[in-house]
Amino acid sequence: MANVLHIVVCAGIVPDPLQTLEPVTGPAGPGLKNEMVLPAVLDPWAASALYEAAALAAKNPGSKLWLVSLGPKAKLQQVMMTVAQKIAFELVPIDGPIGGFPDAHSTAAVLAETIAALPGLDKAKLLLFGGWESATRGAGVTLQLVGERLGIIDQFQGVDQIDLRDDGSFEVLERVEGGKHQVSVCAGTPAVLGWATGNLAEPRNNPQTGMANMRTIMPALQKAKPTTLAPNGLRYVSVALPKQQRTTRVVKDLTPDEIAAELVEWIGAE
Amino acid sequence: MGTVALSETKTMLTLPGDAVRQIQWRFADRFDLQMLVQSARGVARGTVARLVAAGERNTHEWTPAKSEMLEAFDRAGLTAVFMEPEEGGFITGPKNLALALAAFELAWVDGGAATASLAGFLALSPIHERGTQEQITHYKTLAAPPQPGEDRKPWRGAFVLTEPIPYVGVDTGMLNGKMRVAEWKDGEEPWLQVDKRGRFITNIAFANFVTAAVNSDDPRIKGSCFVILEETDEGIFDHGTPTKKLVHQLSSTGDPIFNLKVPASRIVGGYTVKDGVIVPNFNHGEVIEAVFRRTRVPVGVMTAAKLLSAVEPVIRYQRERFRGAEGTKPGTVRYEQGIQQREDALHRLVDVWAAGEAATSLGFAAARLFDTLDPLEKQKSAILKDRGIQGGRAEMKALKESEQRAIELLSNPDAPRRAELEADPLVDFVLKDAEANVICPATKLWNTGHGANMMREAVSLMGGYGITEDCPGFLANKWMDAQLEATYEGPEAVQRRQLTVTMTSEVFLAQFRAWTIAMRRIASDRPGTGACTLASAMQLWLWTLNYLQKATDPGGNKLYHGQRQGVTFALADALCWLLASRCQILDVLELEARGADDPVAAEGLAGTVQFLSDLCHTQAAQAAGEVSRICGELVFGYNQHPAWADEAHKGCFLASELEEYEETMPGITAFAVDVLAADGAHPPKAGPCAGCAGASEFLRLQNKLTTCLSGSRLAKDRAAETVSKVMIPEALDYPA
Secondary structure, three states, rough: OOOOEEEEEEEEEOOOOOOOEEEEEOOOOEEEEHHHHOOOEEHHHHHHHHHHHHHHHOOOOOEEEEEEEEEEEHHHHHHHHHHHOOOOOEEEEOOOOOOOOHHHHHHHHHHHHHHHOOOOOOOOHHHEEEEEEOOOOOOOOOHHHHHHHOOOEEEEEEEEEEEEEEOOOOEEEEEEEHEEEEEEEOOOOEEEEEOOOOOOOOOOOHHHHHHHHHHHHHHHHOOEEOOOOOOOOOOOOOOOOOOOOOOOOOOOOOHHHHHHHHHHHHHHHO | OOOEEEOOOOOOOEOHHHHHHHHHHHOOOOOHHHHHHHHHHHHHHHHHHHHOOOOOHHOOOOOOHHHHHHHHHHHHHOHHHHHOOHHOOOOOOOOOOHHHHHHHHOOOHHHHHHHHHHHHHHHHHHHHHHOOOHHHHHHHHOOOOOOOOOOOOOOEEEEEEEOOOOOOOOOOOOOOOOEEEEEOOOOOEEEEEEEEEOOOOOOEEEOEEEEEEEEEEOEEEEEEEEEEEEEEEEEEEEEEEOOOOOOOOOOEEEEEEEEEEEEEHHHOOEEEEOEEEEOOOHHHHHHHHHHHHHHHHHHHHHHHHHHHHHHHHHHHHHOOOOOOOOOOOOOHHHHHHHHHHHHHHHHHHHHHHHHHHHHHHHHHHHHHHHHHHHHEEEHHHHHHHHHHOOOHHHHHOOOOHHHHHHHHHOOOOOOOOHHHHOHHHHHHHHHHHHHHHHHHHHHHHHHHHHHHHHHHHHHHHOHHHOOOOOOOOOHHHHHHHHHHOOOOOHHHHHHHHHHHHHOHHHHHHHHHHHHHHHHHHHHHHHHOHHHHHHHHHHHHHHHHHHHHHEEOOOOOOOOOOOOOOHHHHHHHHHHHHHHHHHHHHHOOOHHHHHHOOOOOHHHOOHHHHHHHHHHHHHHHHHHHHHHHHHHHHHHHHHHOOOOOOOHHHHHHHHHHHHHHHHOOOOHHHOOOOOEEOOOOOOOOHHHHHOHHHHHHHHHHHHHHHHOOOOHHHHHHHHHHHHHHEEEOOOOOOOOO
């Protein structure tokens, strides 16, 4: 028996990972050099959450799917030209600042307030999805904070799978150490699920889906109200990119067994 | 803090992104096209790039892997671009810009992939342009990708015109396909026997149907037509052997053979029976004209895309050239800038980039023009039909008056009837039609021809690496591919021939004059764009055209004549440079005017506009140089050079005369070039210097043009500096 779900996916936009990312200090604090003009993508882990949400909604007729995203609406619009072709959803844009440095509490407050005000949203049926943290940046706590503000106490992080049961309960697989999953059963919605990669491939583009989505996305973007995020006294002492590590050795004539043994030893050391 | 502080700058920050391009190429308000771009880009930099990197270009045969590319086109909606929403598509209205954008994205990675995509549309184009409504609906629906829940394979088509086998004495104007009446029972539809051999036919390996041009070989059928052949028709539908192309291996090309029996309802556009004779409603020439007029534009855009695609890999190569070398330590100029320390490397890349910008601007301007022209053309036909006028010649005759009204509108901006003329759809049609008749062949000719030359330059900028399979961006492939793009859908001579006719149309020339004036106005506000240089070059070209149309050679033969391609083709080439440069300038002005409205484009807008303006100036100077060279050669090249032995030497000074003159006009000796000694000895040169009788105005204009080049090299220096500083991604977004 299908359950009617109200799935809200929180997903930010980030610079395309192939771009040159160079931390700089601007008038508003730390940021990435030229971030506004760098091509952006939907945060990869949050994108996994979106695709899982779409699959779940499709399996449960009558369900609704919202994508709540905070960022400059012009950048959101550019990203939607790709994302909107993949699955059907209703975009709820929040015209806010770009970057990975705003305070997570302020961000969560805006997101929670927006979600709570979604017309037609039944919080009893709510599954709040997002990336368990940003795949490229972020405090790793925003989604949890949104859940807390919405009063949702069942939270799962590093999720790779959800199996909904007929009675409305669901089984969740969360990543734990050692490449294993922790299996939990939740009695039912509402719940927060911070996704890892999930199991689904990225849906292919379908311009007709995109055209249908755009009928609501473009007006929503036009109506998106500018939002500022309170700094809450947040101050960054230092910002740096992770150092690139390359310890290449050129070794010839190793057997596959020797290579495997070395890899196992290296993984063990990590 | 571990970061550096940002400083205020007017240098372009990054390579121009989507927000900038959407404004320049005028689809910022078209989200359907923006989505198409993203879809096409995904296929190009995903499926297509992987095929190229995996060596799929190394075979002439159509392989299962290559077929996957077609399926990727289907899934991404590229196959449906040509269709209306009710036929399975998603774009409403004219689709010329859409097709050009898809071709641009695919050709960014591989020209063959773009060709494979376009060839399907080419097969449908005769049906789309001239087919009956029943034919349009039937074949476009079959060719549309399956909708969700549908289980069928889309039909693929090929366009089979005629490519006579070389060296067998066949005129390229002849059709090698024949049709006869196979069966015609009283009161029933006739059946035709079609016999056709195609050569170099794109998409043929997997075609389920073809649209083939055939001539009548039967007195019961009049003239020629296009006919639709299906692979399940009775008879032979042989896909033929693959052509051993050295380029575009991701598109299928072969030499098919057809001998099929088909109903006469397959004649594209239908037919009527008059006095027992089948008369096709459209002959094959009418169909081709309608088809090629539009489909040639995306081909030009393809080569333009390659030039722009070369910029990022070349910059990365130049900057990283010496990294890893012993003695080249991080932080040193050699490490950080690599080859970009050298002005030559930067200047040459600026030339490639500028040519790419101009070619792209020209191509997309042409595509947009056809989007505007398509509905106008229908409106024109409807108006004339209401007046009882139908058919090519009758329409041309009827539009003569509209042409005069259009010229009046352009020549006299203060005309009392201005509002009336502007509101006249027929005037609007003849204006746009005249422009399209020039800009389409110009795009095909200049983008592919000059584009191929500049791709060679791009390859050279990668050193030996450029000519290897490992070269990022597949630049060597793109260079060779460009040569095919210059050839198919009408080789360069065909485009030049068309231009020599259309560029002398009164309506076009009236527009050209108006454009020249507009360029001067632009130059007044935006002197850094090279608009003034361009306006001077346009003036020189126009003067030369007028001169050549009246001038004769020493033998009394007209210079501007259809058979005198040494004159007409050269002048057509010169015009293309001007048109491309003009479109490039207009696109930058558009960005400057509208960029601030888009928060993404607005970021660093001043720097982007400055850089793109500098590219305009650089390109305008190149165009001016080409025009000056070509026009100078044409104006003076057909004059006989004076010889010492002929009458002309009588105009020379004698040494003794000069001595006398020197007494009354001191210094005159210094100005006298051709001086004969008493014994008749003369300076060691071909003859007395030629005069400029009748061409002094040309020299004035050319002299002015030369001085108009002022500042162009400063612009190039600025552009070069930006190229050395602009931020590029860490890696190319498709595999090599």
